[in-house]
Structure formats: structure tokens, C-alpha cells
Amino acid sequence: MTDFPDHWQHRTPRVRLAIWFGWLCLVALFVWCWELMTARTIWSFVWDAPTQAADIGSRMFPPRWTYVENLLVPLWDTLNMATLGTILGVILAVPIAFLAARNTSPFPLVTRPVALFIIVASRSINSLIWALLLVAVLGPGLLAGILAIALRSIGFIGKLLYEAIEETDIRQVEAITATGASGSQVLTYAIVPQVLPAFWGITVFRWDINIRESSILGLVGAGGLGLNLQASISTLAWPQVTMIMIVILATVVLSEWVSAKVRQAII
Amino acid sequence: MTSYPTTWRRPPQIFTDRRWRIALQIGALVYLVFALGTLDVNWARIADGAERGLRFVAGFLQPDFTSRWRDISIGLVESLTMTLTATVVGVAISVPIGIGAARNITPRWVYMVCRSIIAVSRSLQEIIVAIFFVAMFGFGPFAGFLTLVFGTIGFLSKLLAEDIEDIDESQAEAVRSTGASWLQLINYAIQPQVMPRLIGLSLYRLDINFRESAVIGIVGAGGIGATLNTAIDRYEYDSAGAILLIIIGLVLVAEYSSSYLRKFLQ
Amino acid sequence: MLELTSLTKVYKTGDKALNDVSFTVPKGQIVGLIGPSGAGKSTLIRCINRLVEPTSGSIKLGGRELTRLSSGELRAQRRRIGMIFQEFALVERLTVMENVLSGRLGYVSFWQSLTRRFPPADIQRAYRLLDRVGLMSHADKRADALSGGQRQRVGIARALAQEPELLLVDEPTASLDPKTSRQIMRLLVEICAEDGLPAIVNIHDVPLAQQFMQRIIGLQSGRVVFDGPPEALTTEALTTIYGAEDWNAMKNDAAEDVAAEADAVRRMAAISA
Numbered sequence: 001m002t003d004f005p006d007h008w009q010h011r012t013p014r015v016r017l018a019i020w021f022g023w024l025c026l027v028a029l030f031v032w033c034w035e036l037m038t039a040r041t042i043w044s045f046v047w048d049a050p051t052q053a054a055d056i057g058s059r060m061f062p063p064r065w066t067y068v069e070n071l072l073v074p075l076w077d078t079l080n081m082a083t084l085g086t087i088l089g090v091i092l093a094v095p096i097a098f099l100a101a102r103n104t105s106p107f108p109l110v111t112r113p114v115a116l117f118i119i120v121a122s123r124s125i126n127s128l129i130w131a132l133l134l135v136a137v138l139g140p141g142l143l144a145g146i147l148a149i150a151l152r153s154i155g156f157i158g159k160l161l162y163e164a165i166e167e168t169d170i171r172q173v174e175a176i177t178a179t180g181a182s183g184s185q186v187l188t189y190a191i192v193p194q195v196l197p198a199f200w201g202i203t204v205f206r207w208d209i210n211i212r213e214s215s216i217l218g219l220v221g222a223g224g225l226g227l228n229l230q231a232s233i234s235t236l237a238w239p240q241v242t243m244i245m246i247v248i249l250a251t252v253v254l255s256e257w258v259s260a261k262v263r264q265a266i267i
Numbered sequence: 268m269t270s271y272p273t274t275w276r277r278p279p280q281i282f283t284d285r286r287w288r289i290a291l292q293i294g295a296l297v298y299l300v301f302a303l304g305t306l307d308v309n310w311a312r313i314a315d316g317a318e319r320g321l322r323f324v325a326g327f328l329q330p331d332f333t334s335r336w337r338d339i340s341i342g343l344v345e346s347l348t349m350t351l352t353a354t355v356v357g358v359a360i361s362v363p364i365g366i367g368a369a370r371n372i373t374p375r376w377v378y379m380v381c382r383s384i385i386a387v388s389r390s391l392q393e394i395i396v397a398i399f400f401v402a403m404f405g406f407g408p409f410a411g412f413l414t415l416v417f418g419t420i421g422f423l424s425k426l427l428a429e430d431i432e433d434i435d436e437s438q439a440e441a442v443r444s445t446g447a448s449w450l451q452l453i454n455y456a457i458q459p460q461v462m463p464r465l466i467g468l469s470l471y472r473l474d475i476n477f478r479e480s481a482v483i484g485i486v487g488a489g490g491i492g493a494t495l496n497t498a499i500d501r502y503e504y505d506s507a508g509a510i511l512l513i514i515i516g517l518v519l520v521a522e523y524s525s526s527y528l529r530k531f532l533q
Numbered sequence: 534m535l536e537l538t539s540l541t542k543v544y545k546t547g548d549k550a551l552n553d554v555s556f557t558v559p560k561g562q563i564v565g566l567i568g569p570s571g572a573g574k575s576t577l578i579r580c581i582n583r584l585v586e587p588t589s590g591s592i593k594l595g596g597r598e599l600t601r602l603s604s605g606e607l608r609a610q611r612r613r614i615g616m617i618f619q620e621f622a623l624v625e626r627l628t629v630m631e632n633v634l635s636g637r638l639g640y641v642s643f644w645q646s647l648t649r650r651f652p653p654a655d656i657q658r659a660y661r662l663l664d665r666v667g668l669m670s671h672a673d674k675r676a677d678a679l680s681g682g683q684r685q686r687v688g689i690a691r692a693l694a695q696e697p698e699l700l701l702v703d704e705p706t707a708s709l710d711p712k713t714s715r716q717i718m719r720l721l722v723e724i725c726a727e728d729g730l731p732a733i734v735n736i737h738d739v740p741l742a743q744q745f746m747q748r749i750i751g752l753q754s755g756r757v758v759f760d761g762p763p764e765a766l767t768t769e770a771l772t773t774i775y776g777a778e779d780w781n782a783m784k785n786d787a788a789e790d791v792a793a794e795a796d797a798v799r800r801m802a803a804i805s806a
Binding site for chain 1: 315405
């Protein structure tokens with residue numbers, strides 16, 4: 001009779017050791033970061049938080065329903081900021097996406113890095129930070145908000161679009177090239193039709209995100225619902241804050257529904 | 268010999284009814300006119316701002332890392348530590364909630380509870396959450412930490428739940444048929460299938476959390492965002508430029524290393 | 534008509550895809566290019582319209598040298614060469630008509646093509662070609678709504694819309710079933726005969742090549758190892774091209790196809806009787 005081993009282990013001892021070591025490092029890192037982060041935390045505030053929360057919570061209800069009249073114009077501004085910002089962002093993002101895509105970049109060694117840097121810079125900086133800068137430069141108002149939305153959208157749309165361009169079917173491009181078409185004709189006949197559905201999907205998706213973001217840009221002075229939010233918080237008008245949050249929530253849910261419907265229709 | 272038509276028009280692809288097309292075009296035009304009409308542009312203010320805009324561009328091109336380095340480094344440490352701790356705690360909380368929000372392995376009422384937690388977390392913008400946490404816990408990175416944890420829960424639990432719902436049912440079936448308990452089911456059938464995705468998503472969330480940590484400072488939740496806000500308030504555009512470049516650089520590093528790590532772990 | 538002289542292509546990886554290939558194709562001749570995969574068939578026909586850049590050698594179409602052209606001249610020369618692709622390579626999301634009209638892109642300006650305002654003569658020609666390939670009623674459908682055989686017919690119409698002086702055909706039947714393959718090949722041969730068009734057909738299916746081609750060129754590792762009429766394509770010749778085993782397997786497959794098709798025809802006849 002053969003002797004079968006009577007013990008079995010999932011992993012070799014070395015791998016197990018490595019995994020344990022990895023976990024240990026993570027825990028140590030976590031503790032160290034925690035210490036650093038909380039070094040300047042005032043714990044009495046933290047322990048006091050439940051009372052504070054209960055206090056704010058009790059003041060927030062019931063919401064001040066009549067305040068909704070004052071929110072209609074800011075709501076309209078918010079929608080415009082998102083929509084116009086998306087349109088402007090798309091207009092700026094499309095050429096950048098074509099410059100960034102490996103297969104359509106005219107001078108890949110020069111244009112690709114530039115286009116990719118623009119995309120990365122736009123993506124890493126949140127629209128609220130863009131708004132902060134633009135409000136400082138242009139003064140408070142819708143224009144700063146629209147530009148902030150547009151600048152943030154460039155990176156998002158540019159990245160997804162250039163990936164879609166790089167994924168186009170090379171055979172269709174080859175076939176159009178073989179007819180004697182010029183570069184711009186190859187672009188419009190072979191590449192554009194292939195990326196058009198992706199383009200609309202990305203645009204509508206970003207519009208939906210932009211509605212969400214434009215509702216808070218007012219916090220730094222860029223107009224829309226956020227302005228009212230900022231004003232209500234600084235005057236401690238909590239019932240108004242609740243009302244504004246309800247309006248924001250409803251808008252976001254609605255725009256998400258619209259964008260999901262449109263994207264379904266496209267695909 | 269038959270003669271062939273000499274004209275051809277591309278048939279409309281989406282809205283086949285001509286009236287609908289015209290109505291939509293007019294509607295879009297009217298909207299644009301109205302929307303642009305509400306844009307009350309103060310040209311004098313913009314002309315004033317142009318000079319500042321140029322100074323900002325100059326600051327971005329010639330960033331000043333040194334004169335505010337102390338503030339910048341404090342902000343950075345806060346942001347980075349906040350990001351890491353919030354991601355770890357967020358993942359730890361997301362896992363049970365994510366399992367609870369997977370329709371195929373939990374009872375109905377648990378599912379409803381977990382799904383509502385996710386819905387609440389996802390529907391509130393982080394900046395609003397940050398405002399509330401700052402009001403409750405005071406200024407500083409602790410409020411930021413809580414905000415990021417809150418955001419992480421909505422993001423990770425939802426994706427994790429969707430992954431669990433998408434798992435290969437036959438494997439779960441096979442494990443169930445051996446008479447395994449619920450915990451054993453999770454451990455043997457679910458965990459191996461979703462573990463790589465969970466690690467990938469956590470790293471992705473780490474990246475997002477860093478970006479968010481740069482924003483929530485604006486409302487007082489600590490981190491590099493607070494430093495940036497101060498720099499802009501003081502019109503120190505060269506320091507602001509330096510901070511933005513640091514953010515861009517760190518986001519790039521985080522993105523590349525997380526995509527590299529994800530490949531390495533799979 | 535078409536004259537290739539010591540055409541050679543070496544890829545960057547060092548692979549010699551074509552090695553000193555020379556032959557001429559007179560007006561109206563249909564040449565089948567056969568050989569195992571990797572023999573350089575695809576590279577050869579792509580060198581002729583310069584989708585692939587040849588390393589050395591010369592290509593002359595009607596006395597005009599095709600290598601060493603400026604990009605403007607290259608466009609003008611590509612118009613003279615129609616190409617039909619293995620997997621149709623239609624622009625899936627455009628209508629059938631736009632796909633056929635895309636054969637005219639080399640003749641119209643960018644703005645004309647962007648606004649789809651092609652000259653009346655082009656549109657008339659496109660309709661005539663669609664009628665010729667039997668798709669008159671499908672002009673306004675999107676290309677991805679068609680079956681494989683129909684798509685290849687659109688591909689043929691697009692190539693003919695160029696009013697080419699030479700047709701390059703890359704594995705026209707590779708993604709079609711045997712019956713449709715024969716229909717497509719028959720259509721191609723008819724059209725070439727009608728217009729006196731020379732064609733180079735890259736084809737992996739030897740029996741199909743023997744049935745429809747007037748002349749066959751065998752490639753092996755980038756070299757011409759056979760050049761003659763289909764009758765001269767003996768078992769020995771095929772063995773030099775393909776190696777013994779591959780060739781026998783291919784012959785059996787083809788016999789099965791023919792038997793299956795004949796069987797289907799018999800059954801259809803029985804049903805309709």
C-alpha cells in the first residue's frame with residue numbers, strides 16, 4: 001500500500017511567510033499613518049461628536065419646504081453650468097483625444113506626450129479645485145463654474161475617447177486607405193463612425209457626473225445650488241440645508257436616470 | 268437599359284421622423300440661447316482677472332516649492348496618511364456590507380439594509396459629507412478620514428456586491444452540495460473568485476481617495492486641499508502651482524503603481 | 534499590365550516575408566496566389582497597393598512605377614487598384630451606399646466626402662454596381678445588418694466603384710460557407726471577364742483556386758515555387774508548396790464540402806419537387 005501524506009497545506013511555507021509579512025507591513029503602516037494623522041486631532045471634539053450630530057440633526061428637521069421657491073433659479077444655473085460645461089469640454093477634448101491616440105496622432109513623438117499631459121493634468125485636479133482657481137481669476141459667477149466643469153471634463157472625455165480610438169478595427173481603416181482616401185478622409189470614414197457610439201455614451205455619462213459636481217461648485221463661489229448651500233451653512237440655517245440637499249439629491253437621481261436611458265438607447 | 272438615380276441622401280439613423288428632428292434641433296437652439304442668456308459675464312472683472320490669470324499660468328510654469336514648504340509638507344502628510352488609513356478602514360467595513368448586499372447569498376432583509384447604506388453613501392457628494400463631519404468632529408484630518416471612509420464604503424461595497432452576484436454559480440453550487448456552512452461557502456466558493464477583483468478595486472479606491480483628499484480640505488477637512496486653499500486666498504499662485512504639480516505627480520505615481528500592482532497580483 | 538520585379542520585403546523583426554518575387558500579369562488575367570499560411574501571400578498583395586512598404590524591387594502598373602511615390606501620388610495610384618478583403622472590412626456602422634461610395638474617396642475632395650455630396654455620376658455608378666451584385670434594395674441598410682455573403686458583395690462593389698485597373702483580392706471566401714464561397718468566386722470571375730480586369734486572388738482553398746483561376750502562382754517562404762495553369766498543379770507541385778500532410782488534409786476537406794453541397798442541392802430539389 002502506498003503511503004499518502006497525512007497533512008496538506010494550501011501554500012508552501014515560504015509563500016505563507018511572505019503573505020504574513022505583507023499583512024504585518026500593512027498593519028504597521030496603518031498604525032504609523034494613524035498616529036501621524038491623529039497627532040493634531042483634538043479628541044474632546046471627537047468624543048463630543050454624537051452630541052453635535054444630534055444637535056445638528058434635530059435642527060435640520062423638518063426641512064423648510066417653502067425655501068424651494070428660492071432654489072429654482074440656482075437649479076437652472078446648475079443645469080446650465082453642467083450642460084454648457086460639458087459642451088465646451090467636449091469641444092476641447094475631441095481634438096486632444098485624436099492627438100493622444102496612438103493611431104491618429106499626427107506627430108506621435110511630440111503631440112502624444114503633450115496631449116497625454118493635458119489629459120492627466122485635467123483628470124488629477126477635481127472640478128472644485130479648478131473652480132477655486134477660476135473664481136480667484138475671473139471672479140465669482142457662472143462663467144467660472146462652466147470653465148471649471150469644462151476643464152475637468154477634458155481629461156475624462158479625452159481619456160475614454162482616445163482609448164476608444166485606439167481600439168478601432170484596423171481592417172476598416174486599411175480598407176478605406178486602400179481606396180486612395182486622404183488622411184482626413186480615413187479619419188471621417190473609417191475611424192469616426194466606429195467611435196461615434198462610444199463618444200455619445202461618454203458625453204452623456206460625463207454630463208451626468210457634471211450635474212453632480214456643478215451642484216456643489218457654488219461652495220467656492222462658482223454659482224448654482226452650492227451658493228445657497230454655502231450661505232445657509234454659514235448662517236446655520238439647517239432646515240434650508242436639508243431642503244437644498246433634497247433638491248440636489250432629486251436632480252442627481254433624475255440625471256442619472258436620464259443618462260442611463262440615453263446610453264441604453266445608444267448601445 | 269435601366270437608368271439609376273443620381274442623388275442619394277443618407278437616411279436618418281436615430282430620429283426617423285422629420286418633425287421630431289426639426290423639433291429637437293429648434294429645442295436645442297432655444298435652450299442654448301436661453302442658457303447663454305443667463306450667463307451674466309462681467310467683462311470688466313474678467314479684464315481685471317486676466318492679469319491674475321497670467322500670474323497663475325506663470326506660477327504653474329515656475330512653481331515655488333520652497334517658501335511654503337512647511338505648510339505643503341504638513342498638508343501632504345495629512346493627505347497621504349488620511350488616504351491610507353481611510354482606505355484600509357473603508358475596505359474593512361465594505362467587505363461585510365458588500366457581502367450583505369449580494370442578492371444571491373444573503374437573506375432579503377439584510378440585502379435591503381446593506382443596499383440602503385450603499386445608496387446613502389453614493390448619493391451624497393463627498394464635499395457635503397465633509398462639511399457635516401467638520402461640523403461634528405471639528406476641523407482637521409480626522410473629519411477628512413471619516414469622509415473618505417464614508418465614500419469608500421459606497422464605492423467598494425457596490426462593486427463587490429455586483430462581483431459576488433456575477434460569480435460562477437456552479438462553483439457555489441458544488442461547494443453547497445458538500446454540506447458546507449454559510450461561512451465555509453463564503454471562504455471556499457466566493458472568496459477565491461472575488462479576491463483579485465477586491466484587491467484591484469481597493470488599490471483603485473486608494474488612488475481616488477488621494478484625489479478626494481485634495482478637495483475636502485477646501486471645507487476644512489485637512490490635507491493638501493487646505494494648503495492649496497490658503498495659497499490661493501493669499502494670491503500665492505507660485506505656491507499654488509507647486510501644490511497642483513505635486514498633486515498631478517502623486518496621482519500619476521498612484522495610478523501607475525496601482526495598475527502595476529494589480530497586474531503583479533493577478 | 535502588372536509587372537513585379539525582384540520584389541523583396543523584410544520586416545523589422547528580420548523575417549523575410551518576400552524573397553525576390555517576379556512575375557507579370559497581363560490584362561484580363563485572373564491569378565490565384567496559393568501557399569501555406571505565412572508564405573507571404575498577404576504581404577505580397579499589400580505591397581502592390583503599398584499598405585505594406587516593400588523593402589526593394591519594383592512594381593509597375595501599366596508602365597507606372599508604384600514604389601517611391603510621394604503621398605499625393607500614392608493616393609492617385611491607389612485609386613487604380615481595387616482591393617477586396619478577407620473579413621469584408623466594411624465600415625460596419627455606415628450604410629451600404631456609403632460603403633460603396635467610399636470607393637470614390639480618392640476622387641472627391643474632403644468636404645464633398647464629409648457632407649456626403651458625391652457627384653451624380655458617382656451615385657449612379659454606385660447604384661449600378663449594387664444592382665450588379667444583387668443588393669439594389671439594401672442600399673440604405675447599415676452594413677452590419679447584412680449577412681456574410683452580402684457584405685462581401687458590398688466589398689466587391691466598393692472596389693469596383695474605384696474603376697480600378699487591377700483587383701487585389703485577399704482571401705475573399707475565408708469567412709464564408711462553401712456554398713456562398715462559390716457564389717462569390719463566380720461573381721468575381723464574371724466581373725473580371727466583363728471588364729477585362731486583371732486580378733490577383735490570394736486564396737487558401739486549392740480546389741476553389743483550381744476551379745476558378747486561369748493561372749496559379751504558388752508561394753513558399755516568400756518565394757515563387759510554382760507558376761502555371763491550374764491543370765499543371767499536380768500532386769507533386771502541391772507537395773512542394775504545402776508539404777505532403779497539409780495538402781492531403783485540405784483535399785479531403787474540399788471533397789467533403791463538395792459532397793455536402795451536392796447533397797444539399799439534391800435535398801432542396803427533392804423538397805421543391
